Amino acid sequence: MTKASTLSFSKFLLQLGDGATPETFASPCGLNSRSLNRTFAANETNVPDCDDPDALSWLDRDIVSGSASLSGAGVVADEDYDTWELWATSGVTKNVKVTLGNRVSIGPYKCTKLNITGQRGQRVTFDVTLDSDGEIPPLLVPGS
16 A cells, blocks of 8 residues: 655645735744635536437536635734734735645735634634635646
8 A cells, every 4th residue: 555645734835925026925823724725617508419309418518717715714823913904904916825735826816804703711813715816826836
């Protein structure tokens, strides 16, 4: 049996761009979970059987658009909270660098959700959602 190669949590990073030239990316502190979700919208066409119009027909699908979202949750790190707050309230697009092992994707995102939760006797937590604002390149090894 050959064991699968897996990645630890620290090999899946979300880093925010600073907008400078050249752009540098930094990982805000506090995220304890991260996710990348890609969705693709399809148009459907019912294609009939030309020899038997009463026969079961099948749907052909054409992908017409794509979208990506990033989300994360964790503890509010006081030193990085302003980064999230200012981005969420500004409505600006920022480049986000996603790293998965040696795979990388950099693309434009908007901060569309910032939720802060506090409970007595526990640390303040937050969750954030970033939605793509244009084309997001595939998550691939650079140069491939």
